[in-house]
Amino acid sequence: MKATSTITFVALLIALLFISSSVTSQIIKPDTLSNWKKKFVFNLNVNQAAFSSNWKGGGVNSLGLNGLLNYRANYSKNRDSWDNEISLLYGFVNNSGQGYRKTLDRILLDTKYGYKLSDDWGLFTNLNFLSQFAKGYTYEKDANGVEQGILISDFMAPAFVTFAIGAEYHPAEYFTVRISPFAPRVTIVNDPERFIPAVDPVAPYGVEPPDETRFEWLAFQLVAEFDKDIATNLNLKWRYMMFANYETLELKTIDHRLELMLNAKVNRFITVGLGGILLYDYDQDTGAQVSQVFNLGFAYTFQNYEESK
Numbered sequence: 133m134k135a136t137s138t139i140t141f142v143a144l145l146i147a148l149l150f151i152s153s154s155v156t157s158q159i160i161k162p163d164t165l166s167n168w169k170k171k172f173v174f175n176l177n178v179n180q181a182a183f184s185s186n187w188k189g190g191g192v193n194s195l196g197l198n199g200l201l202n203y204r205a206n207y208s209k210n211r212d213s214w215d216n217e218i219s220l221l222y223g224f225v226n227n228s229g230q231g232y233r234k235t236l237d238r239i240l241l242d243t244k245y246g247y248k249l250s251d252d253w254g255l256f257t258n259l260n261f262l263s264q265f266a267k268g269y270t271y272e273k274d275a276n277g278v279e280q281g282i283l284i285s286d287f288m289a290p291a292f293v294t295f296a297i298g299a300e301y302h303p304a305e306y307f308t309v310r311i312s313p314f315a316p317r318v319t320i321v322n323d324p325e326r327f328i329p330a331v332d333p334v335a336p337y338g339v340e341p342p343d344e345t346r347f348e349w350l351a352f353q354l355v356a357e358f359d360k361d362i363a364t365n366l367n368l369k370w371r372y373m374m375f376a377n378y379e380t381l382e383l384k385t386i387d388h389r390l391e392l393m394l395n396a397k398v399n400r401f402i403t404v405g406l407g408g409i410l411l412y413d414y415d416q417d418t419g420a421q422v423s424q425v426f427n428l429g430f431a432y433t434f435q436n437y438e439e440s441k
Contacts, residue, residue: 163436175200177429198223213246237264263291290337291320306360315353338415350378365397403431
């Protein structure tokens with residue numbers, strides 16, 4: 133085994149043992165006097181493989197890392213509510229001979245004000261931002277068989293800002309449906325000429341150069357969210373979003389995005405997660421896009437309330 137690989141492996145092992153011994157993976161400190169429910173979640177997952185130069189089984193030295201930071205702060209008093217979420221996700225893998233390649237990347241900011249009409253129904257207004265941290269590439273071999281990275285995305289390319297007004301159905305704390313007959317959206321693509329023809333020869337992500345923004349003023353949006361412990365130490369979380377532009381309304385132009393994550397708590401320090409995203413956006417691709425992730429790593433949670441059963 134190469135010295136550098138050995139050092140990397142030992143360093144990672146020591147780091148994980150230090151983290152595990154110095155903090156408790158879940159801290160719950162109920163604050164019954166506060167109108168705020170706050171929850172902070174941090175996940176760190178590491179995978180590594182190394183082989184000696186004479187390893188006959190074959191393989192590539194690699195190091196992978198991905199992390200998730202999620203923070204929710206939700207206020208509720210009488211009929212008024214204000215829900216806020218920050219969700220940051222990033223991951224990479226470094227394969228010997230290929231260098232660093234991104235595996236996960238997302239920035240999600242969401243804020244919503246609600247006014248309760250009944251136990252299950254209310255009105256709301258919502259502002260949402262979705263983008264990514266770093267450049268994204270697809271990899272293809274040239275005529276000489278050399279693999280080349282082709283730029284297909286970047287920070288704020290694309291980015292989506294959506295404002296929505298509508299009604300909310302909230303029969304349980306863990307399940308919500310938002311129906312927005314008015315949901316204008318702005319698509320932002322910095323320097324869209326970079327993505328011609330890799331993404332689209334005319335309008336990458338629906339934005340026609342030299343413009344860098346596209347406004348969809350008349351649109352409908354539906355969002356459904358579920359987040360619940362479905363068994364002891366087993367949590368299921370999914371989010372579905374549908375977006376339809378009234379001006380170009382056809383079945384093929386309706387956007388769909390489904391995010392699903394199943395997390396199992398192995399012990400007080402270790403979690404296992406399996407999830408993925410199913411995306412259909414006609415402005416990005418005429419087919420469905422799918423991503424899948426499996427995580428085994430460390431998780432830390434802090435919250436000031438008890439989860440409802």
